[in-house]
Amino acid sequence: xxxxxxxxxxxxxxxxxxxxxxxxxxxxxxxxxxxxxxxxxxxxxxxxxxxxxxxxxxxxxxxxxxxxxxxxxxxxxxxxxxxxxxxxxxxxxxxxxxxxxxxxxxxxxxxxxxxxxxxxxxxxxxxxxxxxxxxxxxxxxxxxxxxxxxxxxxxxxxxxxxxxxxxxxxxxxxxxxxxxxxxxxxxxxxxxxxxxxxxxxxxxxxxxxxxxxxxxxxxxxxxxxxxxxxxxxxxxxxxxxxxxxxxxxxxxxxxxxxxxxxxxxxxxxxxxxxxxxxxxxxxxxxxxxxxxxxxxxxxxxxxxxxxxxxxxxxxxxx
Amino acid sequence: xxxxxxxxxxxxxxxxxxxxxxxxxxxxxxxxxxxxxxxxxxxxxxxxxxxxxxxxxxxxxxxxxxxxxxxxxxxxxxxxxxxxxxxxxxxxxxxxxxxxxxxxxxxxxxxxxxxxxxxxxxxxxxxxxxxxxxxxxxxxxxxxxxxxxxxxxxxxxxxxxxxxxxxxxxxxxxxxxxxxxxxxxxxxxxxxxxxxxxxxxxxxxxxxxxxxxxxxxxxxxxxxxxxxxxxxxxxxxxxxxxxxxxxxxxxxxxxxxxxxxxxxxxxxxxxxxxxxxxxxxxxxxxxxxxxxxxxxxxxxxxxxxxxxxxxxxxxxxx
Numbered sequence: 001x002x003x004x005x006x007x008x009x010x011x012x013x014x015x016x017x018x019x020x021x022x023x024x025x026x027x028x029x030x031x032x033x034x035x036x037x038x039x040x041x042x043x044x045x046x047x048x049x050x051x052x053x054x055x056x057x058x059x060x061x062x063x064x065x066x067x068x069x070x071x072x073x074x075x076x077x078x079x080x081x082x083x084x085x086x087x088x089x090x091x092x093x094x095x096x097x098x099x100x101x102x103x104x105x106x107x108x109x110x111x112x113x114x115x116x117x118x119x120x121x122x123x124x125x126x127x128x129x130x131x132x133x134x135x136x137x138x139x140x141x142x143x144x145x146x147x148x149x150x151x152x153x154x155x156x157x158x159x160x161x162x163x164x165x166x167x168x169x170x171x172x173x174x175x176x177x178x179x180x181x182x183x184x185x186x187x188x189x190x191x192x193x194x195x196x197x198x199x200x201x202x203x204x205x206x207x208x209x210x211x212x213x214x215x216x217x218x219x220x221x222x223x224x225x226x227x228x229x230x231x232x233x234x235x236x237x238x239x240x241x242x243x244x245x246x247x248x249x250x251x252x253x254x255x256x257x258x259x260x261x262x263x264x265x266x267x268x269x270x271x272x273x274x275x276x277x278x279x280x281x282x283x284x285x286x287x288x289x290x291x292x293x294x295x296x297x298x299x300x301x302x303x304x305x306x307x308x309x310x311x312x313x314x315x316x317x318x
Numbered sequence: 319x320x321x322x323x324x325x326x327x328x329x330x331x332x333x334x335x336x337x338x339x340x341x342x343x344x345x346x347x348x349x350x351x352x353x354x355x356x357x358x359x360x361x362x363x364x365x366x367x368x369x370x371x372x373x374x375x376x377x378x379x380x381x382x383x384x385x386x387x388x389x390x391x392x393x394x395x396x397x398x399x400x401x402x403x404x405x406x407x408x409x410x411x412x413x414x415x416x417x418x419x420x421x422x423x424x425x426x427x428x429x430x431x432x433x434x435x436x437x438x439x440x441x442x443x444x445x446x447x448x449x450x451x452x453x454x455x456x457x458x459x460x461x462x463x464x465x466x467x468x469x470x471x472x473x474x475x476x477x478x479x480x481x482x483x484x485x486x487x488x489x490x491x492x493x494x495x496x497x498x499x500x501x502x503x504x505x506x507x508x509x510x511x512x513x514x515x516x517x518x519x520x521x522x523x524x525x526x527x528x529x530x531x532x533x534x535x536x537x538x539x540x541x542x543x544x545x546x547x548x549x550x551x552x553x554x555x556x557x558x559x560x561x562x563x564x565x566x567x568x569x570x571x572x573x574x575x576x577x578x579x580x581x582x583x584x585x586x587x588x589x590x591x592x593x594x595x596x597x598x599x600x601x602x603x604x605x606x607x608x609x610x611x612x613x614x615x616x617x618x619x620x621x622x623x624x625x626x627x628x629x630x631x632x633x634x635x636x
Contacts, residue, residue, distance in 0.1 A: 203521045204622035205633035215625035221618040267633075297615035300539040304522035307533035315523035315585075315634060 005075040014142040016080030021056040026173030031062040050144035073098025080106040083276035090119030102162040109276025113155040124162035125155040149176040153183025188233035196225035198262035199302040206267040210257035228292040235288035269318030324392040329399030332460040339374040344491030349380040368462035391416025398424040401594035408437030420480040427594025431473040442480035443473040467494040471501025506551035514543035516580035517620040524585040528575035546610040553606035587636030
């Protein structure tokens with residue numbers, strides 16, 4: 001690796017381009033793949049306005065329409081696409097992956113590393129969990145509203161060299177990037193909230209956190225769901241503190257009412273990461289023999305809603 | 319009672335006016351209460367086209383805008399309104415109920431007789447379950463598509479005189495009206511399907527029966543929900559045949575895809591009978607100590623959706 005490592009961003013949406021900007025500030029040569037926005041990015045780069053960090057707009061060193069167009073494997077591939085059933089993410093990045101390429105996943109969900117690890121068992125795999133509020137506002141244009149921390153770790157575990165090198169780049173760019181010895185545990189911790197709140201908000205018609213908690217039995221139901229996720233996490237070898245569900249509710253109560261990411265996807269007619277966020281939790285429960293009747297109910301109804309969209313169109317007409 | 323008993327229809331929508339038409343053909347003097355449609359009904363009566371029974375249009379003997387306007391208590395009050403939290407049905411009919419008035423409920427749900435029985439403990443109470451496909455097509459105008467059978471019985475049980483008399487009138491009008499010794503058992507039998515399919519269709523975004531059953535794990539989930547309703551029914555003293563859930567699925571599979579009544583209410587922005595159809599099943603489960611985690615999940619999310627409509631507006635904008 002040179003002093004200016006090359007990072008290829010695959011999935012240069014709001015989150016991918018935000019971390020691309022930070023890596024660029026940290027000294028990396030950032031390249032981007034974008035089928036839909038390549039022309040705009042070549043013309044004027046990414047426009048990113050940050051409330052905390054000022055103007056993060058930047059122009060990548062290279063812009064590709066397809067991963068197949070990348071000539072030299074980069075030092076890092078940062079994959080930041082939605083995890084959806086019909087997208088083979090390993091096949092997507094394969095043309096750009098060389099023998100030493102470090103793969104970095106900045107994506108939601110549980111067990112989302114497995115297919116990448118299986119496809120590239122000899123490449124270092126860094127799993128990342130983003131705590132960031134950034135929204136796309138147009139083609140290659142986004143607004144960073146708050147936070148930014150990216151927690152990383154090697155998959156399946158460890159805080160090895162690849163994670164350290166990636167963390168150093170991001171830290172140099174001005175964003176916190178702690179390295180965890182057990183990133184999968186961190187993923188489960190995040191899943192406790194996500195697997196419960198995201199699908200419920202959708203099947204409640206695209207409801208805010210506050211509407212969910214204020215419904216009759218709402219708060220108790222969310223605690224029950226989160227407790228079931230904790231039971232699965234513990235069975236999978238990642239025990240959570242007993243107080244986590246109640247504390248998460250307390251934290252959510254302190255925030256203004258908001259639509260979580262899956263609710264926003266639903267309300268805007270975009271595909272939803274149901275399998276990554278909840279389906280994989282259900283499968284882990286089955287694998288470890290954990291009873292999750294409430295989570296399974298939410299999962300099944302969410303899949304029915306997806307079936308409804310496939311059979312009868314989106315109920316919102318979007 | 320005279321040879322031409324007086325029947326007052328309260329809630330003269332599609333179902334109420336259909337049975338009013340049949341009772342009128344059976345020789346009853348039918349009167350109707352309708353706040354919104356009284357002028358139209360006075361002018362030209364109810365227009366009811368029936369695929370099976372021909373033109374059922376009829377003009378009531380009297381039309382009132384409010385129950386308070388009824389001067390003489392009728393022989394029968396047929397109550398056919400939606401069972402909603404904010405409607406006190408006992409208070410609604412009280413001005414028309416005399417000492418001998420028979421109260422007939424043609425309404426959906428479980429335990430919907432209780433508040434009427436408590437308010438009028440000395441009046442005969444006939445509970446009725448309609449198996450009819452009839453839709454409102456305009457003011458005091460509807461279309462009867464199929465079926466028509468009304469199963470009646472006295473509440474809390476028995477096939478007494480009041481139910482027999484009402485049945486005779488309806489039968490004379492040309493519609494089957496069997497009298498059940500245990501109407502509440504019949505209500506539970508109907509609830510096995512309704513408590514499962516109605517709310518699920520709503521939180522799945524207003525899905526058809528076929529979409530629900532064809533979703534991943536969809537059929538198994540519906541069987542689980544129906545089994546939980548059977549468990550509650552058994553604990554409440556109304557055991558169902560073990561094969562009922564599977565048989566109900568088979569029957570549903572034979573029908574073309576359709577939106578059930580609660581799905582139609584949701585899709586059209588009308589109030590939904592969540593408590594009558596599912597909430598009262600949940601309360602019966604609690605009363606009898608029956609575990610219903612899947613039904614409780616569906617119930618809680620459906621209440622969240624109602625909260626969403628209250629807090630953020632209807633997701634469909636209707």
